[in-house]
Amino acid sequence: MMTSPTLEDFFAPLILRAAHHSHRQLVCVDKDLATVLAGFDETQAPLIVGSAEHGLSWRQAQQKLGQECGHIVVEVNAQFNAEAFCAIVGCCRAGALIVLRIADGVEDMPPSVQRLLRCLSEDDSVAFHCHWQHRLPRERSVRPQTHSVTQKDAIAAVEKVVTGHRRRPLLLSADRGRGKSAALGMAAANLMMKKPRRIIVSSPSPAHASTLFHHLKATLQVDDAGQKIDYQGSQIRFIAPDALLQDAPAADLLLVDEAAAIPLPIISQWLNQYSRVAIATTEHGYEGTGRAFTLRLKQMLDAEQPQWRTLKLTAPMRWADDDPVERTLNALFLLNGDDDLATERADMLETEWVKNVVIEPISRHQLYQDEACLRQLFTLLIAAHYQTSPNDLARLLDDDALLIFAGWRNDKLVAACVVSQEGGVDWQTCQAVVAGQRRIKGHLFSQSVAAHLGEAEVLHDRLWRVQRIAVSEPYRHQGVGRRLLAVVNQHAAEASVVGVGVSFGATASLTPFWFKQGFKPVKLGLKRDQASGCYSLQMLKPIQPLRWCDLALRLFRQSLPIQMLTSHQRMETDIAMSIIAGLPTTPLPEEVRQQLDGFVAGGVGVDAALSSLQAWLYHHIRCDGKKGENATLPILVSRILLGLPWSVVCTRYQLAGKKDAESRIRDYVHMHLTT
DSSP: OOOOOOHHHHHHHHHHHHHHHTOOEEEEEOSOHHHHHHTSOGGGOOEEESOTTTSBOHHHHHTTTTOOBSOEEEEESTTOOHHHHHHHHTTBOTTOEEEEEEOSOGGGSOHHHHHHHHHHHTOTTSEEESSSOEEOOOOOOOOOOOOOOOHHHHHHHHHHHHHSOSSOOEEEEEOTTSOHHHHHHHHHHHHHHHSOOEEEEEOSSGGGGHHHHHHHHHHHTOOOOSSEEEETTEEEEEOOHHHHHHHOOOOSEEEEOSGGGSOHHHHHHHHHHOSSEEEEEESEETTEEOHHHHHHHHHHHHHHOTTOEEEEEOSOSSSOSSOHHHHHHHHHTTOOOHHHHHHHHHHHTTSOOGGGOEEEEEOHHHHHHOHHHHHHHHHHHHHHSSOBOHHHHHHHHHOTTEEEEEEEETTEEEEEEEEEEEEOOOHHHHHHHHTTSOOOTTOHHHHHHHHHHTOHHHHHSEEEEEEEEEEOGGGTTTTHHHHHHHHHHHHHHHTTOOEEEEEEEOOTTHHHHHHHTTOEEEEEEEEEOTTTSSEEEEEEEESSOOHHHHHHHHHHHHHHHHHHHTTTTTSOHHHHHHHHHTSOOOOOOHHHHHHHHHHHHTSSOTTTTHHHHHHHHHHHHHHHGGGSOTTTHHHHIIIIISOOOHHHHHHHTTOSOHHHHHHHHHHHHHHHTTO
């Protein structure tokens, strides 16, 4: 009987081959950590991941995103973190081994980890040195070279935004690891060296722009701290999205990095304000995917800037094309399912499909057993949501609190709703949460609303929360989502759940959908969500009479006007209107109507009649806002409801001054005062 080679003998040829092809190599082993580490040359000691005691914790590994490393040894056990794993693997350069050290008791690990190991064992590009399997990766034939779009191509495309025709924005998309942010920085540096230019950079946070500025400074050979650089008459500086929207300083070029976390209405306004814009966004990333955002952004560009250009950066920076690890990770975490959606579109348009959609629950066990079903579900979620990460995939398989409802048509999954079971918490814990003494995991909606209202009953009641709802693009706006929620509500009633809640990034299109399904607003987030770039809106559909839901709605209506004038001043006007439009209407008091008559006649100014104008505008948007003249209504919302200064309103809507703005407001109110 032949004995297995030592790990040192096993690793050495794998490292040589990976270096020869400029690829990385996945290896699965089941030895103790000391034995695994002894398999490496002392000069190439690996980074240990998943163990704070010996190397990096999962949290620390995730923070390495964008940096570079060599070999890594990854602890695979019940605490395995798929998102952090993808992030650290993306840092590995060519010639590196990624060794998965599999702990004992595989059968006791979460289903997501068991699935990962099952898929790896079926992938012949993965090497195994375990007691149950021993193999080298299969040698693959060299694929014909295809043209890759390189970082050099991206730099040239960004420079052309400035030197070419105006109003031709560039959309630069790429998977992680392609040097997209670096290309923006180097292009900006090239432009600044050629002649004095003013360049603005915006992204969800200064941290998101750090890679761009790092490469900018390296190209300019400057060591300035911060994110405002002056260079030979040129200047580049970072401005946060909200501040840029409000101040709109002049610039020769606007660079938008990591655009998927910025609301589309903000990007739309930037495109109107600036004639030369380059937008960079990540599609498939180590930490998730922004595929849904890219699709929506392209639709917006088609409508508003038809001369826009696009470039997809395909050449990897740290390894060569056709890297087996990248291919394996895309398959493991289902990040390459776009083609499935394309075939769906083609074969469904001729049929009367709505009646044929069958909606039913699917169990986690079904998903674990049926890889094709899991792939369809996750592909659908990726296409419908801004960011869907590998950890979301793990939760679908592992989380006992999740329920999944699926809409099928001819064996194709065309709609899905992921529901989280919340509440049912003991009274003592409920009281501690409301008092601010405790936080508990897994009760996002119940805990937030209970603390907001000071009502322990919210957390004690059993609720369901719609975590994700997704309908395949060609099936949208046909009532499929409504039918899906009706089935969810029916099952919730049968389970004696008191209500179904939802928390989502409020947009002008999403908010009316939830109002139409009978959901009532109970809380509006004070800050923009980092993933969607929108304010979080929490809504509830009571299944049983709920005293605290009525209380929450009254508090919401009372608080909204004050929030609009303070914490939500920078909310997009169409989103503000979509929230107001769903609220119940109340008659206008006689004194308000009387003052408005004086305002229309010219005897009272906007600021003096602000309270009455605000009351009327809330009433008007609820009753007749859609019939209003779209060009002027946002001016009223900006000044009267959001309280933006006259100077900002005039700049944003290109008005001659305060007198011009007041005249437009007075004419609009005069035209629509009957409502």
